[in-house]
Amino acid sequence: MAGKESIRTPLGKVRGLGSAKHGAGHFITQRVSAIALLFLVPWFLISLIGAVRGGYDGALVWVADPINAVLTLLAVGTALYHMRLGMQVVIEDYIAKHGTRNLLLILNTFICIALFATAAYAVLKIAIAA
Amino acid sequence: MSSWTDKRPMSPHVSIWKWHITMAGSILHRATGCANYVGAAVIVAWLFATAAGPDYYEPLSAVTGSIWGQLILFGFTLSVCYHLLSGLRHLFWDAGKGFNPKFASTMGAIILVSSLALAVAIWLLAGLVPGVDPLHMTGAA
Structure with missing residues:
Protein backbone atom coordinates (compact mmCIF):
# COMPACT_ATOMS: atom_id res chain seq x y z
CA MET A 1 0.00 0.00 0.00
CA ALA A 2 3.09 2.26 -0.17
CA GLY A 3 2.37 5.58 -1.86
CA LYS A 4 -1.34 4.91 -1.88
CA GLU A 5 -3.48 6.32 0.86
CA SER A 6 -6.09 3.98 2.23
CA ILE A 7 -9.64 5.22 2.65
CA ARG A 8 -10.30 2.75 5.47
CA THR A 9 -11.16 4.13 8.88
CA PRO A 10 -8.74 3.45 11.76
CA LEU A 11 -11.36 1.16 13.34
CA GLY A 12 -11.71 -0.71 10.04
CA LYS A 13 -7.93 -1.18 9.88
CA VAL A 14 -7.81 -2.58 13.40
CA ARG A 15 -10.64 -4.98 12.73
CA GLY A 16 -9.05 -6.05 9.47
CA LEU A 17 -12.32 -7.18 8.00
CA GLY A 18 -14.24 -6.11 4.93
CA SER A 19 -17.96 -5.61 4.80
CA ALA A 20 -19.70 -8.58 6.36
CA LYS A 21 -22.78 -8.33 4.18
CA HIS A 22 -21.82 -10.69 1.35
CA GLY A 23 -22.59 -7.95 -1.18
CA ALA A 24 -21.26 -9.61 -4.35
CA GLY A 25 -22.92 -12.94 -3.69
CA HIS A 26 -26.22 -11.21 -2.96
CA PHE A 27 -25.94 -9.11 -6.13
CA ILE A 28 -25.22 -12.11 -8.35
CA THR A 29 -27.86 -14.47 -6.92
CA GLN A 30 -30.48 -11.72 -7.13
CA ARG A 31 -29.75 -11.32 -10.87
CA VAL A 32 -29.46 -15.03 -11.63
CA SER A 33 -32.86 -15.70 -10.03
CA ALA A 34 -34.25 -12.69 -11.95
CA ILE A 35 -33.12 -14.22 -15.25
CA ALA A 36 -34.83 -17.52 -14.38
CA LEU A 37 -38.01 -15.67 -13.38
CA LEU A 38 -38.10 -13.83 -16.73
CA PHE A 39 -39.02 -17.21 -18.22
CA LEU A 40 -40.84 -18.89 -15.34
CA VAL A 41 -43.23 -16.06 -14.38
CA PRO A 42 -44.89 -15.49 -17.79
CA TRP A 43 -45.45 -19.24 -18.15
CA PHE A 44 -46.78 -19.49 -14.61
CA LEU A 45 -49.18 -16.53 -14.97
CA ILE A 46 -50.72 -17.69 -18.24
CA SER A 47 -50.87 -21.33 -17.24
CA LEU A 48 -52.27 -20.58 -13.78
CA ILE A 49 -55.07 -18.41 -15.14
CA GLY A 50 -56.10 -21.29 -17.38
CA ALA A 51 -56.11 -23.58 -14.33
CA VAL A 52 -58.22 -21.36 -12.06
CA ARG A 53 -60.87 -21.09 -14.75
CA GLY A 54 -61.61 -24.79 -14.39
CA GLY A 55 -62.61 -24.39 -10.72
CA TYR A 56 -61.39 -26.80 -8.05
CA ASP A 57 -61.28 -29.85 -10.34
CA GLY A 58 -59.44 -27.88 -13.03
CA ALA A 59 -56.88 -26.67 -10.49
CA LEU A 60 -56.31 -30.23 -9.25
CA VAL A 61 -55.81 -31.60 -12.77
CA TRP A 62 -53.45 -28.74 -13.61
CA VAL A 63 -51.16 -29.18 -10.58
CA ALA A 64 -51.18 -32.98 -11.01
CA ASP A 65 -49.66 -32.71 -14.50
CA PRO A 66 -45.95 -33.65 -14.08
CA ILE A 67 -44.60 -30.74 -16.15
CA ASN A 68 -46.86 -28.22 -14.41
CA ALA A 69 -45.88 -29.61 -10.99
CA VAL A 70 -42.13 -29.32 -11.64
CA LEU A 71 -42.39 -25.89 -13.27
CA THR A 72 -44.65 -24.63 -10.47
CA LEU A 73 -42.11 -25.70 -7.85
CA LEU A 74 -39.34 -24.01 -9.86
CA ALA A 75 -41.35 -20.81 -10.36
CA VAL A 76 -42.55 -20.54 -6.76
CA GLY A 77 -39.17 -21.60 -5.30
CA THR A 78 -37.21 -19.14 -7.45
CA ALA A 79 -39.70 -16.34 -6.76
CA LEU A 80 -39.51 -16.90 -2.99
CA TYR A 81 -35.70 -16.98 -3.14
CA HIS A 82 -35.64 -13.77 -5.22
CA MET A 83 -38.10 -11.97 -2.96
CA ARG A 84 -36.26 -12.95 0.21
CA LEU A 85 -33.16 -11.25 -1.25
CA GLY A 86 -35.19 -8.22 -2.36
CA MET A 87 -37.01 -7.75 0.94
CA GLN A 88 -33.68 -8.11 2.75
CA VAL A 89 -32.36 -5.04 0.89
CA VAL A 90 -35.55 -3.07 1.64
CA ILE A 91 -35.24 -3.87 5.36
CA GLU A 92 -31.52 -3.01 5.40
CA ASP A 93 -32.23 0.30 3.65
CA TYR A 94 -35.05 1.57 5.83
CA ILE A 95 -34.66 0.00 9.27
CA ALA A 96 -31.67 1.53 11.03
CA LYS A 97 -32.37 0.19 14.53
CA HIS A 98 -30.16 -2.85 15.04
CA GLY A 99 -32.59 -5.08 16.96
CA THR A 100 -35.65 -4.33 14.83
CA ARG A 101 -33.63 -4.80 11.67
CA ASN A 102 -32.32 -8.21 12.70
CA LEU A 103 -35.78 -9.28 13.86
CA LEU A 104 -37.31 -8.33 10.50
CA LEU A 105 -34.47 -10.01 8.57
CA ILE A 106 -35.06 -13.24 10.48
CA LEU A 107 -38.83 -12.93 9.99
CA ASN A 108 -38.28 -12.39 6.25
CA THR A 109 -36.28 -15.62 6.02
CA PHE A 110 -38.84 -17.55 8.09
CA ILE A 111 -41.78 -16.33 5.98
CA CYS A 112 -40.11 -17.25 2.68
CA ILE A 113 -39.04 -20.70 3.89
CA ALA A 114 -42.49 -21.36 5.41
CA LEU A 115 -44.15 -20.38 2.13
CA PHE A 116 -41.81 -22.66 0.20
CA ALA A 117 -42.48 -25.60 2.54
CA THR A 118 -46.23 -25.04 2.11
CA ALA A 119 -45.99 -24.83 -1.68
CA ALA A 120 -43.75 -27.93 -1.86
CA TYR A 121 -46.12 -29.91 0.37
CA ALA A 122 -49.16 -28.87 -1.69
CA VAL A 123 -47.64 -29.60 -5.12
CA LEU A 124 -46.07 -32.92 -4.08
CA LYS A 125 -49.26 -34.08 -2.35
CA ILE A 126 -51.37 -33.42 -5.44
CA ALA A 127 -48.81 -34.71 -7.95
CA ILE A 128 -48.02 -37.93 -6.06
CA ALA A 129 -51.67 -38.70 -5.33
CA ALA A 130 -52.54 -38.33 -9.02
CA MET B 1 -34.43 25.82 6.52
CA SER B 2 -33.53 28.96 8.52
CA SER B 3 -31.95 26.89 11.29
CA TRP B 4 -29.48 25.39 8.82
CA THR B 5 -26.14 27.14 9.51
CA ASP B 6 -23.70 24.77 7.83
CA LYS B 7 -22.32 26.50 4.73
CA ARG B 8 -21.38 23.27 2.97
CA PRO B 9 -23.70 22.08 0.17
CA MET B 10 -26.57 19.97 1.42
CA SER B 11 -27.31 16.61 -0.08
CA PRO B 12 -30.36 16.80 -2.34
CA HIS B 13 -33.28 15.65 -0.27
CA VAL B 14 -36.50 14.07 -1.47
CA SER B 15 -38.53 17.17 -0.52
CA ILE B 16 -36.59 19.48 -2.85
CA TRP B 17 -35.92 16.91 -5.54
CA LYS B 18 -37.81 17.33 -8.80
CA TRP B 19 -39.75 14.21 -9.75
CA HIS B 20 -38.27 12.37 -12.72
CA ILE B 21 -39.80 9.40 -14.44
CA THR B 22 -36.63 7.37 -13.76
CA MET B 23 -37.03 8.17 -10.04
CA ALA B 24 -40.72 7.20 -10.09
CA GLY B 25 -39.77 4.03 -11.97
CA SER B 26 -37.16 3.11 -9.38
CA ILE B 27 -39.60 3.68 -6.50
CA LEU B 28 -42.29 1.71 -8.34
CA HIS B 29 -39.87 -1.17 -8.90
CA ARG B 30 -39.35 -1.46 -5.17
CA ALA B 31 -43.03 -0.92 -4.34
CA THR B 32 -44.18 -3.56 -6.84
CA GLY B 33 -41.52 -5.92 -5.48
CA CYS B 34 -43.06 -5.56 -2.02
CA ALA B 35 -46.58 -6.02 -3.45
CA ASN B 36 -45.45 -9.17 -5.26
CA THR B 77 -51.00 -8.94 -12.35
CA LEU B 78 -50.10 -5.32 -13.11
CA SER B 79 -47.54 -5.28 -10.31
CA VAL B 80 -45.88 -8.47 -11.62
CA CYS B 81 -45.86 -7.13 -15.20
CA TYR B 82 -44.24 -3.86 -14.13
CA HIS B 83 -41.64 -5.54 -11.91
CA LEU B 84 -40.81 -7.98 -14.72
CA LEU B 85 -40.31 -5.33 -17.42
CA SER B 86 -38.54 -2.94 -15.05
CA GLY B 87 -36.38 -5.81 -13.82
CA LEU B 88 -35.41 -6.63 -17.40
CA ARG B 89 -34.26 -3.03 -17.74
CA HIS B 90 -32.24 -3.40 -14.54
CA LEU B 91 -30.40 -6.34 -16.13
CA PHE B 92 -29.47 -4.10 -19.10
CA TRP B 93 -28.34 -1.41 -16.65
CA ASP B 94 -26.20 -4.00 -14.84
CA ALA B 95 -24.54 -4.72 -18.18
CA GLY B 96 -23.76 -0.99 -18.44
CA LYS B 97 -26.30 -0.28 -21.17
CA GLY B 98 -29.16 2.26 -21.34
CA PHE B 99 -27.81 4.99 -19.05
CA ASN B 100 -28.26 7.88 -21.49
CA PRO B 101 -30.69 10.16 -19.56
CA LYS B 102 -33.04 10.77 -22.49
CA PHE B 103 -33.18 7.09 -23.41
CA ALA B 104 -33.67 6.12 -19.76
CA SER B 105 -36.63 8.51 -19.42
CA THR B 106 -38.23 7.28 -22.64
CA MET B 107 -37.81 3.65 -21.55
CA GLY B 108 -39.32 4.53 -18.16
CA ALA B 109 -42.49 5.75 -19.88
CA ILE B 110 -42.54 2.80 -22.30
CA ILE B 111 -42.25 0.33 -19.42
CA LEU B 112 -45.10 2.02 -17.52
CA VAL B 113 -47.45 1.90 -20.51
CA SER B 114 -46.44 -1.59 -21.66
CA SER B 115 -46.85 -3.13 -18.21
CA LEU B 116 -50.45 -1.87 -18.18
CA ALA B 117 -50.95 -3.15 -21.74
CA LEU B 118 -49.42 -6.51 -20.81
CA ALA B 119 -51.65 -6.91 -17.73
CA VAL B 120 -54.77 -5.99 -19.73
CA ALA B 121 -53.70 -8.37 -22.53
CA ILE B 122 -53.22 -11.25 -20.10
CA TRP B 123 -56.69 -10.71 -18.62
CA LEU B 124 -58.33 -10.30 -22.03
CA LEU B 125 -56.64 -13.40 -23.49
CA ALA B 126 -57.45 -15.44 -20.41
CA GLY B 127 -61.10 -14.43 -20.71
CA LEU B 128 -61.15 -12.83 -17.25
CA VAL B 129 -62.95 -9.72 -18.49
CA PRO B 130 -66.70 -10.45 -18.45
CA GLY B 131 -68.14 -10.69 -21.93
CA VAL B 132 -64.72 -10.87 -23.65
CA ASP B 133 -63.28 -14.30 -24.44
CA PRO B 134 -61.12 -14.18 -27.60
CA LEU B 135 -59.55 -17.60 -27.11
CA HIS B 136 -62.85 -19.23 -26.08
CA MET B 137 -61.39 -20.38 -22.80
CA THR B 138 -64.75 -20.39 -21.02
CA GLY B 139 -65.88 -23.95 -20.67
CA ALA B 140 -62.64 -25.25 -22.18
CA ALA B 141 -61.23 -26.50 -18.88
Missing part, protein backbone atom coordinates in the same frame (compact mmCIF):
# COMPACT_ATOMS: atom_id res chain seq x y z
CA TYR B 37 -44.24 -10.49 -1.89
CA VAL B 38 -47.84 -10.42 -0.67
CA GLY B 39 -49.09 -11.78 -4.00
CA ALA B 40 -46.73 -14.75 -3.76
CA ALA B 41 -48.28 -15.59 -0.39
CA VAL B 42 -51.73 -15.60 -2.05
CA ILE B 43 -50.45 -17.96 -4.78
CA VAL B 44 -49.05 -20.30 -2.12
CA ALA B 45 -52.39 -20.10 -0.25
CA TRP B 46 -54.12 -21.11 -3.49
CA LEU B 47 -51.78 -24.10 -3.91
CA PHE B 48 -52.38 -25.13 -0.31
CA ALA B 49 -56.16 -24.82 -0.70
CA THR B 50 -56.00 -26.97 -3.83
CA ALA B 51 -54.11 -29.66 -1.92
CA ALA B 52 -56.30 -29.38 1.19
CA GLY B 53 -59.56 -29.93 -0.66
CA PRO B 54 -62.81 -28.15 -1.65
CA ASP B 55 -63.49 -27.11 1.98
CA TYR B 56 -60.49 -24.79 1.70
CA TYR B 57 -60.62 -24.10 -2.03
CA GLU B 58 -64.20 -22.85 -2.28
CA PRO B 59 -64.00 -20.10 0.42
CA LEU B 60 -60.74 -18.80 -1.09
CA SER B 61 -62.23 -18.91 -4.57
CA ALA B 62 -65.27 -16.96 -3.29
CA VAL B 63 -62.96 -14.19 -2.05
CA THR B 64 -60.78 -14.07 -5.19
CA GLY B 65 -63.87 -14.24 -7.40
CA SER B 66 -65.55 -11.23 -5.75
CA ILE B 67 -65.26 -7.80 -7.32
CA TRP B 68 -62.68 -6.67 -4.72
CA GLY B 69 -60.79 -9.92 -5.12
CA GLN B 70 -60.71 -9.46 -8.90
CA LEU B 71 -59.52 -5.85 -8.51
CA ILE B 72 -56.71 -6.96 -6.20
CA LEU B 73 -55.75 -9.81 -8.53
CA PHE B 74 -55.63 -7.42 -11.48
CA GLY B 75 -53.46 -5.09 -9.38
CA PHE B 76 -51.20 -8.06 -8.64
